[in-house]
Amino acid sequence: QLQLVESGGGLVQPGGSLTLSCAASKFTLDTYAIGWFRQAPGKEREGVSCISSRDGSTYYADSVKGRFTISRDNAKNTVYLQMNSLKPEDTAVYYCAAARGLTIAMMTQGRYDYWGQGTQVTVSS
Numbered sequence: 001q002l003q004l005v006e007s008g009g010g011l012v013q014p015g016g017s018l019t020l021s022c023a024a025s026k027f028t029l030d031t032y033a034i035g036w037f038r039q040a041p042g043k044e045r046e047g048v049s050c051i052s053s054r055d056g057s058t059y060y061a062d063s064v065k066g067r068f069t070i071s072r073d074n075a076k077n078t079v080y081l082q083m084n085s086l087k088p089e090d091t092a093v094y095y096c097a098a099a100r101g102l103t104i105a106m107m108t109q110g111r112y113d114y115w116g117q118g119t120q121v122t123v124s125s
Contacts (some may be wrong), residue, residue: 009123038121048068063089068084091124098114
């Protein structure tokens with residue numbers, strides 16, 4: 001069964017940094033666009049960032065632009081989300097997802113075929 005596994009979440013103080021990882025099992029990520037989504041308590045899941053499969057083009061939600069960086073290491077079959085200058089409003093469960101054959105950076109959730117189980121990020125003093 002194809003799997004995505006997120007890691008790297010945790011508790012961090014405001015202004016701190018975390019790096020989330022999304023590793024694939026039983027398939028290679030290089031032909032998939034990878035998206036990071038998050039869901040805060042009582043809110044709908046929202047798109048945070050994504051990276052295309054073809055040219056590595058990226059997209060960032062306005063709320064994280066300039067603070068988060070998405071990258072992929074195809075040799076390690078892993079995608080990363082570097083999160084800097086974290087704010088309490090970044091607190092959420094973060095999910096990575098893979099979209100087969102998606103060659104542009106697009107955050108439409110229905111386009112994504114595989115989802116991880118999520119990792120909790122809590123930003124609090």
